[in-house]
Amino acid sequence: MKPTLPLEELMSPGHLACQGCGAGIAMRTTLKALGQDTIFTFPACCWTVIDGPFPYSCLEVPLLHMAFEATAATASGIKAAMDTLGKGKTTICGWAGDGGTFDIGLQALSGAAERNDDIFYFCYDNEAYMNTGIQRSGATPYGAWTTTTPVKHFKKEVKKSIDDIVAAHKVPYQATASVAYPEDLYKKLIKAKDIRGFKFIHIIAPCPPGWKAKPEDTVKLARLAVQTGVFPVYEVESGKYLQTIKTAKRKPVLEYLKLQGRFKHLKEDDVTDVQKLVDLRYAELEKRFQGC
Amino acid sequence: MKPTLPLEELMSPGHLACQGCGAGIAMRTTLKALGQDTIFTFPACCWTVIDGPFPYSCLEVPLLHMAFEATAATASGIKAAMDTLGKGKTTICGWAGDGGTFDIGLQALSGAAERNDDIFYFCYDNEAYMNTGIQRSGATPYGAWTTTTPVKHFKKEVKKSIDDIVAAHKVPYQATASVAYPEDLYKKLIKAKDIRGFKFIHIIAPCPPGWKAKPEDTVKLARLAVQTGVFPVYEVESGKYLQTIKTAKRKPVLEYLKLQGRFKHLKEDDVTDVQKLVDLRYAELEKRFQGC
Amino acid sequence: MVEIRFHGRGGQGTVIAGKILADAVSKEDKYVQAFPQFGVERRGAPVFAFIRIDEKPIYIRSKIVLPQHVIVVDPSLIDAIDVTEGLKKGGFILINSSRHPDEFQNLGKDFRVFTVDANDIAIRHRLGSKAAPIVNTAILGAVPRIFDFVKLASIVQSVREGVPVNPDENAAAAQEAYDSVIGV
Amino acid sequence: MVEIRFHGRGGQGTVIAGKILADAVSKEDKYVQAFPQFGVERRGAPVFAFIRIDEKPIYIRSKIVLPQHVIVVDPSLIDAIDVTEGLKKGGFILINSSRHPDEFQNLGKDFRVFTVDANDIAIRHRLGSKAAPIVNTAILGAVPRIFDFVKLASIVQSVREGVPVNPDENAAAAQEAYDSVIGV
Amino acid sequence: MKKVMMGNHAISYGATLARVQVIAAYPITPQTQVVELLSEIVADQKLKAEFIKVESEHSAMAACIGASSAGARAFTATSAQGLALMHELLHWAAGARLPIVMANINRAMAPPWTIWTDQNDSLSQRDTGWMQIYCQSNQEVLDSVIMAYKVAEKVLMPVMIVLDAFSLSHTYESVDIPDQALVDKYLPAFDYKYKLDVKNPHTYGGLTTPDWYMEFRIKMHEAMEQALVEIKKEAPVFQKVFGRFYDTVDPYMVDDAETVLVTSGTAASTARFAVDQLRAEGKKVGNLRMRVLRPFPFADVRQQLKNAKKIIIVDRDISYGYHGIWAQEVKSALYGHSQVPVFNFIAGLGGRDIFPETYYNIIALVEKKDKPDQELYWVEVKK
Amino acid sequence: MKKVMMGNHAISYGATLARVQVIAAYPITPQTQVVELLSEIVADQKLKAEFIKVESEHSAMAACIGASSAGARAFTATSAQGLALMHELLHWAAGARLPIVMANINRAMAPPWTIWTDQNDSLSQRDTGWMQIYCQSNQEVLDSVIMAYKVAEKVLMPVMIVLDAFSLSHTYESVDIPDQALVDKYLPAFDYKYKLDVKNPHTYGGLTTPDWYMEFRIKMHEAMEQALVEIKKEAPVFQKVFGRFYDTVDPYMVDDAETVLVTSGTAASTARFAVDQLRAEGKKVGNLRMRVLRPFPFADVRQQLKNAKKIIIVDRDISYGYHGIWAQEVKSALYGHSQVPVFNFIAGLGGRDIFPETYYNIIALVEKKDKPDQELYWVEVKK
Amino acid sequence: MAKDRKKIDFKKMEELPPMVMSLRSMAANPTGSWRNLKPVIDLSQCIQCTICWKFCPDAAIDWIDGNPVINMDFCKGCGICAEECPKKCIEMIKEGK
Amino acid sequence: MAKDRKKIDFKKMEELPPMVMSLRSMAANPTGSWRNLKPVIDLSQCIQCTICWKFCPDAAIDWIDGNPVINMDFCKGCGICAEECPKKCIEMIKEGK
Numbered sequence A, B: 001m002k003p004t005l006p007l008e009e010l011m012s013p014g015h016l017a018c019q020g021c022g023a024g025i026a027m028r029t030t031l032k033a034l035g036q037d038t039i040f041t042f043p044a045c046c047w048t049v050i051d052g053p054f055p056y057s058c059l060e061v062p063l064l065h066m067a068f069e070a071t072a073a074t075a076s077g078i079k080a081a082m083d084t085l086g087k088g089k090t091t092i093c094g095w096a097g098d099g100g101t102f103d104i105g106l107q108a109l110s111g112a113a114e115r116n117d118d119i120f121y122f123c124y125d126n127e128a129y130m131n132t133g134i135q136r137s138g139a140t141p142y143g144a145w146t147t148t149t150p151v152k153h154f155k156k157e158v159k160k161s162i163d164d165i166v167a168a169h170k171v172p173y174q175a176t177a178s179v180a181y182p183e184d185l186y187k188k189l190i191k192a193k194d195i196r197g198f199k200f201i202h203i204i205a206p207c208p209p210g211w212k213a214k215p216e217d218t219v220k221l222a223r224l225a226v227q228t229g230v231f232p233v234y235e236v237e238s239g240k241y242l243q244t245i246k247t248a249k250r251k252p253v254l255e256y257l258k259l260q261g262r263f264k265h266l267k268e269d270d271v272t273d274v275q276k277l278v279d280l281r282y283a284e285l286e287k288r289f290q291g292c
Numbered sequence C, D: 001m002v003e004i005r006f007h008g009r010g011g012q013g014t015v016i017a018g019k020i021l022a023d024a025v026s027k028e029d030k031y032v033q034a035f036p037q038f039g040v041e042r043r044g045a046p047v048f049a050f051i052r053i054d055e056k057p058i059y060i061r062s063k064i065v066l067p068q069h070v071i072v073v074d075p076s077l078i079d080a081i082d083v084t085e086g087l088k089k090g091g092f093i094l095i096n097s098s099r100h101p102d103e104f105q106n107l108g109k110d111f112r113v114f115t116v117d118a119n120d121i122a123i124r125h126r127l128g129s130k131a132a133p134i135v136n137t138a139i140l141g142a143v144p145r146i147f148d149f150v151k152l153a154s155i156v157q158s159v160r161e162g163v164p165v166n167p168d169e170n171a172a173a174a175q176e177a178y179d180s181v182i183g184v
Numbered sequence E, F: 001m002k003k004v005m006m007g008n009h010a011i012s013y014g015a016t017l018a019r020v021q022v023i024a025a026y027p028i029t030p031q032t033q034v035v036e037l038l039s040e041i042v043a044d045q046k047l048k049a050e051f052i053k054v055e056s057e058h059s060a061m062a063a064c065i066g067a068s069s070a071g072a073r074a075f076t077a078t079s080a081q082g083l084a085l086m087h088e089l090l091h092w093a094a095g096a097r098l099p100i101v102m103a104n105i106n107r108a109m110a111p112p113w114t115i116w117t118d119q120n121d122s123l124s125q126r127d128t129g130w131m132q133i134y135c136q137s138n139q140e141v142l143d144s145v146i147m148a149y150k151v152a153e154k155v156l157m158p159v160m161i162v163l164d165a166f167s168l169s170h171t172y173e174s175v176d177i178p179d180q181a182l183v184d185k186y187l188p189a190f191d192y193k194y195k196l197d198v199k200n201p202h203t204y205g206g207l208t209t210p211d212w213y214m215e216f217r218i219k220m221h222e223a224m225e226q227a228l229v230e231i232k233k234e235a236p237v238f239q240k241v242f243g244r245f246y247d248t249v250d251p252y253m254v255d256d257a258e259t260v261l262v263t264s265g266t267a268a269s270t271a272r273f274a275v276d277q278l279r280a281e282g283k284k285v286g287n288l289r290m291r292v293l294r295p296f297p298f299a300d301v302r303q304q305l306k307n308a309k310k311i312i313i314v315d316r317d318i319s320y321g322y323h324g325i326w327a328q329e330v331k332s333a334l335y336g337h338s339q340v341p342v343f344n345f346i347a348g349l350g351g352r353d354i355f356p357e358t359y360y361n362i363i364a365l366v367e368k369k370d371k372p373d374q375e376l377y378w379v380e381v382k383k
Numbered sequence G, H: 001m002a003k004d005r006k007k008i009d010f011k012k013m014e015e016l017p018p019m020v021m022s023l024r025s026m027a028a029n030p031t032g033s034w035r036n037l038k039p040v041i042d043l044s045q046c047i048q049c050t051i052c053w054k055f056c057p058d059a060a061i062d063w064i065d066g067n068p069v070i071n072m073d074f075c076k077g078c079g080i081c082a083e084e085c086p087k088k089c090i091e092m093i094k095e096g097k
């Protein structure tokens, strides 16, 4: 068989991600699609550490580490510079965690989207502040334990829909993706690279310590997230929705939940609630997939 | 005839709004609906000045002036305090301009919406940074002149849809309103006062100097905004859309544009573009009104 | 050093008048500072502007509390506020008014009053609307007639360069104002 | 003052071991400080923890570079890193291992080695899983056997209070470890 | 009750004992345990408080400002980047005269990214109108949180409790947790005269022209001066209730010292250890631990340093293009009051450790000099 | 070419002449005209630059950091609350060693809301690693923007150009706009050795352990020291090209003065006027205008103040719970170098005007005293 | 808060509260002086529809005994009332100058 | 950036660039020491589907001559490759301790 992705690696081994880190797979795949003519900026997040300490880095493209809340604005600044300097072809990317996207970096993201700045904004989503030791973020799903939503008081708010928020900005391209489907992500990026304007990519990236899951289950979980409808994978091009990984028969969410210690405390009723929430959201999206 | 709104005034005359300020009408009407048991917080905006200088104020309810980007979080803080202090019934409101809502205050707004904090968030929208002398905001519509979008380079981005952004948060209640329809606004607030959770109210409030319009045209413009479909007036309750001011036959946008100096430079083609944008957005909303 | 205060209303271009005057003065190689009242300006509300002129570099940068002269761009202010506040004895008061200086005797006899009908001039030169004529360039034309720190030619040139539209009309208004000052 | 360094791997509860030991020591009215290696801890990666014990208040707050003793929570580290780095002459090395202390002669003869099979004890008391037993309480049980700054009773009590689950099993593991130290 | 705990938990217990009513916080290493423990305590209803899990530190401080204005005792904790992100609102809280208390775990500023300790983060907030109290032990941390509310609510100014990352925040040691009843007696409930009150509505913080702005700022400074009086007054009161004494400065063997080390935080604690060793060698060395940065204790500093022959200020911070910040603060305070040579050493930035040996080396260097021959000296640098 | 312009437009022209390549800014009174003129200049393509109309000052500085890292000359302008909101990123820009230039219009901090001048906003950024240059005329503003890029790009540290709200920002006066060709000769294009470059990829600002963090911070301080050298070197070079001379301090009649006023900004300009009047009365008074706050010009300050019998520092700012900030800076710098009594006056907060009479009163008061009998003196307060 | 129309005149710093807070309503600030055009109601035409009243941004129209009464101390002369009056019975006349 | 695997050892401050920047790849950091379980491929069963290769978060599987080869210097032993291998021909065995 031929590899389904290019062999070239722009991410070196030796980095500091935990065993089985989904965010590692996300970056590795992304770099294969974007190639060498790419510049990244990272806010504070696990990737701040994963990348490696001075004087090392595991990325083989230029990277600017930046403050937590500034990702999109920084990327806009880099892009503006590249434009005046006649290097407009280089792909400029912000790469942030869910906390840096849904919460503290949302304003900058919205500003860049409104201006339709010609950049990629990636959010690898592990559904909590992992780098600081698993605190609740706006992306943490209903029902989950984190250190700031203790089991007796598990998270009661539903996950913020960053995708709908971005969609409200009518950006030229946005997509969700899962590390379990690298070819899908790859294809999306190859296409989006040629689209001018703001591009938003939201990747579900399981985190073994944060989800209290086994490291070997990372890909399985990323797949189940899609198959259960917890994290539907689709793209939106100029307002048109397209589900790129179909899930005709969705699996019950319990299959997904039970592999994760962060949901261990949920009673049967709670699981039913989660299932309902997922069904509701899925129904809403299905309408859009059908162009309604 | 009987007055359609209560006679009681909680806003004193003598304030510092310009002649014909739409934001003045917005506040006056809002206070009539919310009554005395209400606390406000304002970020930097025209209302910072309108309210009056030390040791005066034109509001007869408690008001905390606050930094520009902090409205929603401040309101959340006040609300939390009132709750622990056993004064949970008092209505807590953030009241911000469009700049303070669409741009610099968006993150705090999103955070409070995600937490579903039990507060009102009002945005009176005059479509630019007026207090600093008419600079472009995320709410400035396509085609408009501002001091930072000079006529040769008029605003090319469409108005950010704050309503869709808030809708993405699935808040219990949100509504748009126009100062030309105070009874509509009043009714919405009376209803929303009894809804627990985050409530978002977006009021179009024309600004004579900022729109380069005649002061006497303020209400006319606010009405035309609705009648042309530039600013549809509706509410969303638990996800259900309802258009509260119907506009079966929309007037051409030109009627609205031509009363405003900020659009004077637009050529016929440009006006057609504006009309198209309005039609597109209106069609999108109509689907939602029809429950699609 | 000459220090002059302008009185106008928000939206009338009082600050721009000061700026144009400063420009004219600086064309004559004098030193000059022009600055607005520091604060929030609202259409209709009374506002001030200031100008300071000297033969040598001006280092003082505090506000002008005791002006030598006063220019009143909007005559209705005469009733609304005390335009002579802090005005030095012997100071000149130039008022945009169709009335004769003698009718302003209530301003006190320590000062000398001049008038120019800038409203009328502006309207005739189609500056602004009839309801709200733009009078600031017209009134500037009267300045060199009264004061010797600037020449009409400089004013006219600075007006031409300093207005966003209608340079000819504005220049003509200034010229006409120069010719029609009453009280000289 | 006694200064001890713990060696473990991320995720093994090395820091918690230090904390529980500190708690036990403080029960005996001694002064104590326990602190982790300052930095980012990743599962599997080698980590340290430190403890400082004295009869009088401890003011020094810098890191421990030259410990008197060393406790090795994960025996595989012996090959991966130099656990004797900075260790003072005559220092004790307590290793979680099923092997006899004599098998660790390569650590040098300046030190005295003790072993305790904490893995085995933990597994038998069902602490953690077979693949990844939680050994930190077991190894703590061995401490009072070797050192005189703390009594087993205090350790057992602190273990009971300091673990999130299974206090009895953990206490029993500590007790058993106490009894099975090799090299004493 | 005595309990072995980390510095971060000492903060949480302090806040709990102070019966804070609104907590708004955002996670950041090395502060996270403060927030985690508090969210458990609140979830378990051991503390009747609202915990707002905000989306940024900026909003944390905004929520505290809102809550405090409404009359609730408000609390937050942060570190470095989080503190810096609050900066505008630090000015705000002080200008609004709100008695908010915040813990800040000293962590060096980025870039480069770091999570280790130095004091640049809090010291560069010295002009925002916040009181700042630097701690050297977990006990002091817990006690200071309680005392801070007492002083803050008297003078209506906010307080920052400052402690070093890891060497205090993550260090376990025994802490006496006072009885709630005692704390309640010492610290009465917060009764804010100027709260947002629908029965007595006022507008706070409105536009103020040059006519009056300055007078309000004078009042802020006077409140700080009063705070100094209150801190001095509280020291014996607190001691009477809890048995522990905290002053603005903490002198150790200073009276007869020829050379005084001026230090702060955990570096001061280590300095005290070093002083003992140096004294044992017969060196007349003392240590003056700076506990309160704002309000600056002019009188105490001048008094304590008046007998020294040489003063050494060790800064774990620097104002780039000037000196160490503590050095600047102390030297300016001594100007006109002292002629003693002052040596400024910069050590321990970005978590580089400060050992007793660090002080021995400093002392050895200073012994060789009559007066400083450099604006400042860098310590233990890889030259 | 001479042109009557407001201070804000002097900034815009300065930036245009410096051929800035990326502008990112957010409106705030009293800065707005800077941005408005620049957006016109860019829209009219008189300047080849990208103008990013960001959604907050925080993002303005973030965009500048991004742009500068990518090798473009980046510019922004702000004031007070906007500057404070950037605070975290001010530390960032300095730590990343980016030669960004920013204009800050001094406006007092809220609350209460105010738009009038004082220096607390910029002075409370003194520890962020930015150079700070205080101007007294529109000409100096324009010139300083150009010079700032020269120095910044040599030493790789950012610069803040500071001017008073209204009394400079909105004051029209004649300014000589130098020829573009001359400016181009003086200020070469920005060629950044450490730019983000896909041909030579590096990661910037990554995690740095205590092993090396401190050394990078030493380099920052050394860059500041070097900046002082460069500023002194540029003064005559700039004068040769443009005919105007700017030093770190601006002494006026200081040499034989018995009493020296130490001032800054437009208050310094008025002080100079006052000195003329006082000299006319036979009083031996001089004025030392502080132009550069960071890097602090230790040698120049000590040199200029060495003959004075009395020093008066007039602060339009205060560090609550301490003294005026300029007073603290200068007194600390003089410690060990001078015994002259230093009097600290606080004046003009929140836009309260500073008149020549203000100085006459100060001088009259100081004449009556041998040395200060208060920590500081408030001027023209409604007691 | 006192609805007193008098300006507050502090004499000394001690009279000030510790922080900036309002002590009186803006009714102490007669904005009538801003007006260049003055609304005059022809009550004989008026149908008491309250439209002028409800739209006044300055709360400068009082509803007294079933009729609109413009408070000239505050009316800024924006002309909205005149523009919106369905009976066109409000005229904007130039302020006597 | 140099793909050199050697650690960089600065001796003096002058060797440092003015700001923190990477000078070498993380390949200088052999994370193999983190591993507690070790993947072993039974190539005889392998169908060369590249699944193990594409999912390795650590880029620790090289694709050499059409076969997966695990780089033990870096493999952290997460077990994803074993879990995802459709042929179940990767076994995780305990590190020899």
Ligand SMILES: Cc1ncc(C[n+]2csc(CCOP(=O)(O)OP(=O)(O)O)c2C)c(N)n1
Pocket (backbone or CB within 6 Å): A044, A045, A046, A047, A067, A068, A069, A096, A097, A098, A099, A100, A101, A126, A127, A128, A129, A130, A131, A132, A137, E026, E027, E028, E029, E057, E081, E082, E085
């Ligand atoms: C202003 C600021 N606040 C807080 C932090 C601390 N912080 C660093 S990373 C992080 C969590 C990031 O979460 P997320 O964006 O979800 O990325 P993840 O770590 O989960 O990959 C936090 C809270 C910071 N660096 N800066």
Ligand SMILES: Cc1ncc(C[n+]2csc(CCOP(=O)(O)OP(=O)(O)O)c2C)c(N)n1
Pocket (backbone or CB within 6 Å): B044, B045, B046, B047, B067, B068, B069, B096, B097, B098, B099, B100, B101, B126, B127, B128, B129, B130, B131, B132, B137, F026, F027, F028, F029, F057, F081, F082, F085
């Ligand atoms: C952090 C910060 N940035 C900028 C400002 C300046 N500012 C004050 S009000 C304002 C405009 C507000 O615009 P908007 O929210 O639309 O309200 P409007 O003035 O139009 O009523 C701006 C930019 C500020 N006060 N604080």
Ligand code: SF4
Pocket (backbone or CB within 6 Å): A016, A017, A018, A019, A020, A021, A022, A023, A024, A046, A050, A126, A130, A131, A206, A207, A208, A209, A210
């Ligand atoms: S905590 Fe989670 S996201 Fe972060 S490096 Fe570890 S596995 Fe990856």
Ligand code: SF4
Pocket (backbone or CB within 6 Å): B016, B017, B018, B019, B020, B021, B022, B023, B024, B046, B050, B126, B130, B131, B206, B207, B208, B209, B210
């Ligand atoms: S500028 Fe516009 S919004 Fe602001 S007070 Fe004037 S009219 Fe109202």
Ligand code: SF4
Pocket (backbone or CB within 6 Å): B020, G039, G055, G056, G057, G058, G059, G060, G061, G070, G074, G075, G076, G077, G078, G079, G080, G081, G082
């Ligand atoms: S003119 Fe305007 S301010 Fe006056 S009463 Fe009518 S609506 Fe009100």
Ligand code: SF4
Pocket (backbone or CB within 6 Å): G041, G045, G046, G047, G048, G049, G050, G051, G052, G053, G068, G081, G084, G085, G086, G087, G088, G089, G090
């Ligand atoms: S709007 Fe006209 S008709 Fe109606 S109440 Fe007013 S004046 Fe009367």
Ligand code: SF4
Pocket (backbone or CB within 6 Å): A020, H039, H055, H056, H057, H058, H059, H060, H061, H070, H074, H075, H076, H077, H078, H079, H080, H081, H082
């Ligand atoms: S065990 Fe994990 S790290 Fe090792 S080769 Fe397999 S997937 Fe890669």
Ligand code: SF4
Pocket (backbone or CB within 6 Å): H041, H045, H046, H047, H048, H049, H050, H051, H052, H053, H068, H081, H084, H085, H086, H087, H088, H089, H090
């Ligand atoms: S996943 Fe299994 S079958 Fe596929 S290449 Fe890897 S070892 Fe071979």
Ligand SMILES: [Mg+2]
Pocket (backbone or CB within 6 Å): A097, A098, A099, A125, A126, A127, A128, A129, A130, A137
């Ligand atoms: Mg995350």
Ligand SMILES: [Mg+2]
Pocket (backbone or CB within 6 Å): B097, B098, B099, B125, B126, B127, B128, B129, B130, B137
């Ligand atoms: Mg607006």
